[in-house]
Amino acid sequence: xxFSNICTKIDNRVSIVMSISNTKSRGTILFDESIRSKxxxxxxxxxxxxxxxxxxxSIIDELLFMPQEKLQELLEDYLIHLKHxxxxxxxPSKFQGIRHFCVMNRITINWEIIRKMIPQRQKTQSxxxxxxxxxxxxxxxxxxxxxxxxxxxxxxxxxxxxxFDHALSVKHIRKMPxxxxxxxxxxxxxxxxxSFLTPQASKILHxxxxxxxxxxxxxxENTPVFTTKSAVPRQLGxxxxxxxxxxxxxxxxxxxxxxxxxxxxxxxxxxxxRFNTLLKLSNSVNYNIAExxxxxxxxxDGVYFTPTLEDLFTxxxxxxxxxxx
Numbered sequence: 238x239x240f241s242n243i244c245t246k247i248d249n250r251v252s253i254v255m256s257i258s259n260t261k262s263r264g265t266i267l268f269d270e271s272i273r274s275k276x277x278x279x280x281x282x283x284x285x286x287x288x289x290x291x292x293x294x295s296i297i298d299e300l301l302f303m304p305q306e307k308l309q310e311l312l313e314d315y316l317i318h319l320k321h322x323x324x325x326x327x328x329p330s331k332f333q334g335i336r337h338f339c340v341m342n343r344i345t346i347n348w349e350i351i352r353k354m355i356p357q358r359q360k361t362q363s364x365x366x367x368x369x370x371x372x373x374x375x376x377x378x379x380x381x382x383x384x385x386x387x388x389x390x391x392x393x394x395x396x397x398x399x400x401f402d403h404a405l406s407v408k409h410i411r412k413m414p415x416x417x418x419x420x421x422x423x424x425x426x427x428x429x430x431x432s433f434l435t436p437q438a439s440k441i442l443h444x445x446x447x448x449x450x451x452x453x454x455x456x457x458e459n460t461p462v463f464t465t466k467s468a469v470p471r472q473l474g475x476x477x478x479x480x481x482x483x484x485x486x487x488x489x490x491x492x493x494x495x496x497x498x499x500x501x502x503x504x505x506x507x508x509x510x511r512f513n514t515l516l517k518l519s520n521s522v523n524y525n526i527a528e529x530x531x532x533x534x535x536x537x538d539g540v541y542f543t544p545t546l547e548d549l550f551t552x553x554x555x556x557x558x559x560x561x562x
Contacts, residue, residue, distance in 0.1 A: 262298045267341045276402055281334030288335055291315050301342055309346060316354050324499070325356040365501055366510035367392075371491050372562050378488035384481045386445040387463060387473075389438035391505070393560055395512025395531060396422055396432060398482075398505030401463065402475045407446075408458035413550055416440070417557070422532065430532045431546055433553045435561045479505055512560065519556050526552040 261269070272278045285297055292311055294300075300308060312335070319328050332351065339346050367375075372392055379385040391398065400422050409421040416436030423429045434442060442462070449464070450456060461472035482504045486493070493500040503510075509531075516527045526544055528534075530553060 262296075262301075264298050264301050264338070264342045268297075268338045271337070271341050276399060279402065280330070281337060284331050284334040285338065287331065288315060291318060297338055300338065300344060305345060308344070309350070312346065312351060313354065316351060320356055324359070326358050328355055364499075364503060364510065365507075366514050367502060367507040368511075369562060371489075371502075372508070372511070374489040374491055375482070375485040376562060379485045380481070382441070382445040382448050383463060383466075383473075384485060386438075386441045387478060387481055388485065388508075389441045389562065390420075390434065390463075391508035392511065392562060393434045393438035394420055394422070394432035395509045395516070397509060397532070398478055399475050401473055401478045405462045405472065406458065407456060407460045407462060410434075410442075410462065411546075415554070417550070417553075418442070419546060419550065428532060430529060431549055432530060432532075433550060433557075435557050437561045515556055515559050519559070521555050522552050 269278070272281065289295070289297060292315070303311070312332075316328070316332075319331055323331065336346075336348065338344075372388065375388050376385055379388055390396070403422075403426065404424050405420075405422070406424075409424050411419040411421075413419050413433065416439055418434040418439040420432050420434060421429065422432055446456065454460075454470070461470075463473035463478070464470035465473055465477055486504060491502075493502045495501075513531055516522060516530060526549060529544060529549060
């Protein structure tokens with residue numbers, strides 16, 4: 238049977254499968270169902286989108302019916318392309334989603350060849366945290382109460398900016414003594430941990446929520462802590478939070494030196510580094526609890542050491558005055 242006839246039959250089968258599932262082929266369903274984390278799914282989808290642009294294909298399912306030799310060459314060409322456009326340290330992650338799709342759909346690729354072609358990692362420049370003065374500058378130039386509250390939130394909790402892609406609702410915030418608030422991050426997930434807002438950060442957050450209520454928003458326990466500014470507001474995600482910080486950086490004129498593909502102060506992670514630095518410089522804070530406040534598992538202690546919310550708050554209060562802006 239001619240190859241063109243085989244392809245025609247395969248294409249017909251794809252059409253039938255896609256019409257049955259309405260929106261997804263079996264290949265995509267297997268891929269989606271095998272990913273446990275929404276955050277991982279989002280990263281894989283983003284990287285696959287970049288690959289599809291390079292390969293000039295409309296759907297990833299086209300890989301299912303591409304001759305093995307041709308697909309191998311396509312992946313090698315993509316890697317060569319990335320060498321000229323992407324940091325060497327980022328290249329391995331660009332292939333994770335594609336490889337996962339191939340594995341789940343039994344597509345045989347010589348990944349050892351790809352691995353040997355990946356360039357050696359480069360030593361990154363020393364990354365520093367925001368200074369307190371720089372955070373004050375960001376707050377001064379923040380666009381509105383939401384962006385100001387967002388900056389206070391990151392500076393006070395030291396949370397990863399990716400936390401905004403996870404559930405973060407009003408029910409995850411608990412009132413604490415001394416005008417503080419407790420925040421449950423990554424609620425319901427393996428990474429779940431408690432962090433805290435200083436009195437200053439709590440006050441700014443309450444003011445932001447009051448402004449939303451004045452504009453007619455009805456609050457419930459499932460109301461997002463931060464929302465988009467779209468016609469139909471929804472929970473603010475990682476990308477929206479990062480954009481808000483970039484705007485403040487641009488207006489503030491904060492100097493960030495760039496070497497290669499990275500700045501010495503990362504837009505979102507700079508808050509986390511500041512929090513971690515202040516936390517670890519305080520000799521009075523219990524080290525294991527400091528790790529808990531950072532959301533680190535900390536080896537066996539991460540499993541067997543389970544301080545209460547009150548224990549965590551006691552240690553947080555020791556550094557509260559230096560964290561406040």
